[in-house]
Amino acid sequence: MRITVLDGYTLNPGDLSWAEIEKLGEVTVHDRTHGQDIVKRGGQAQILLTNKVRLTAETLAMLPQLRFISVLATGYDVVDIAAAAARGIPVSNAPGYGVEAVAQHTMALLLELCRKTARHDTLVKQGAWSQAPDWCFWEGTQQQLTGKTMGIVGFGNSGRRVAVLADAFGMDVIAYAPRPKEAPALRNFRFAPLEELTAQADVISLHCPLTADNRHLINAQRIASMKDGALLLNTARGPLVDETALAQALVSGKLGGAGLDVLETEPPLPDNPLFRAPNCLITPHIAWATQTARQSLMSITARNIEMFKHGTPQNVVNAHML
Numbered sequence: 001m002r003i004t005v006l007d008g009y010t011l012n013p014g015d016l017s018w019a020e021i022e023k024l025g026e027v028t029v030h031d032r033t034h035g036q037d038i039v040k041r042g043g044q045a046q047i048l049l050t051n052k053v054r055l056t057a058e059t060l061a062m063l064p065q066l067r068f069i070s071v072l073a074t075g076y077d078v079v080d081i082a083a084a085a086a087r088g089i090p091v092s093n094a095p096g097y098g099v100e101a102v103a104q105h106t107m108a109l110l111l112e113l114c115r116k117t118a119r120h121d122t123l124v125k126q127g128a129w130s131q132a133p134d135w136c137f138w139e140g141t142q143q144q145l146t147g148k149t150m151g152i153v154g155f156g157n158s159g160r161r162v163a164v165l166a167d168a169f170g171m172d173v174i175a176y177a178p179r180p181k182e183a184p185a186l187r188n189f190r191f192a193p194l195e196e197l198t199a200q201a202d203v204i205s206l207h208c209p210l211t212a213d214n215r216h217l218i219n220a221q222r223i224a225s226m227k228d229g230a231l232l233l234n235t236a237r238g239p240l241v242d243e244t245a246l247a248q249a250l251v252s253g254k255l256g257g258a259g260l261d262v263l264e265t266e267p268p269l270p271d272n273p274l275f276r277a278p279n280c281l282i283t284p285h286i287a288w289a290t291q292t293a294r295q296s297l298m299s300i301t302a303r304n305i306e307m308f309k310h311g312t313p314q315n316v317v318n319a320h321m322l
């Protein structure tokens, strides 16, 4: 079978091997694919691997050879899974590969917002400590996490892991899940409706997928219902947050800060309002990107292909539509 990777560079910029996947068919790896090349390159393939290349209904209609799609990610919002199902194409994702990486990055953003280690390092090297009248100095307010409340929106693999890390820092944890399952054994944990969570949390961290229904889940109205000075973390998907509303809330001081690994448009436009907003940390969609997590993503994808070839596809996200 022909297997085509449309945008393989971010998964494997050269420090991993494609061998696990190459064993499974005739593999072509493209670093990046844009525009009309999607159909040109994908047209010969029975199996397509995409990370962030969009496979819309229109594109899928032009790929008659296609039998299986494996998304090189957990989030599969780039594929029209209903349109794929209508064509009999199962779509698999890679669940769980980046749980530790994402949870640790979430806490890195939170700790940086609270203690501003990188900012102080910069100030020290600019001479601010050398010129200080005292033996120490700090900029802004230093905050600690103990006793604060972490609100987690989306309680799957990464949300649950962030809950454990927040608990280890002495935080109370509230989680919102559309269908709450078993509660984790943490010191102080409860499920709550979204409205209650956003009203009571000191830190709100997003860990849900982007779906047809939750674009701008965090909008001006929702922000108005949050605690003054609350912190927002988003390592899930950029369009979950209305960036204009968030920028306004940071400028007005309604929110105390934001730590974002994802933006509405990626790469972002240079005039993104969040670039000028105060207390806004932005990383370039790297929460997932440890080498360990990427290797795991490669192996899960290889297994997805293998299982599809055996006639028993796994991790199928449109199974209910097929």
Ligand SMILES: NC(=O)C1=CN([C@@H]2O[C@H](COP(=O)(O)OP(=O)(O)OC[C@H]3O[C@@H](n4cnc5c(N)ncnc54)[C@H](O)[C@@H]3O)[C@@H](O)[C@H]2O)C=CC1
Binding pocket: 074, 075, 076, 095, 096, 098, 099, 102, 153, 154, 155, 156, 157, 158, 159, 176, 177, 178, 179, 207, 208, 209, 210, 211, 214, 235, 236, 237, 261, 262, 285, 286, 287, 288, 289
């Ligand atoms: N920044 C990065 O590098 C990464 C970002 N992600 C994003 O984070 C998302 C979550 O990742 P995981 O926890 O690993 O996925 P997961 O599938 O294990 O968990 C997602 C959870 O969200 C729940 N959910 C679905 N719709 C919801 C809604 N409207 N409101 C609240 N909860 C909802 C689901 O029931 C599920 O429990 C992914 O879908 C992906 O978009 C994932 C990995 C890396």
Ligand SMILES: O=C(O)C(=O)COP(=O)(O)O
Binding pocket: 051, 052, 072, 073, 074, 075, 076, 098, 236, 285, 288
């Ligand atoms: O792998 C990616 O592209 C990521 O965005 C990180 O993974 P995710 O899609 O978020 O599972």
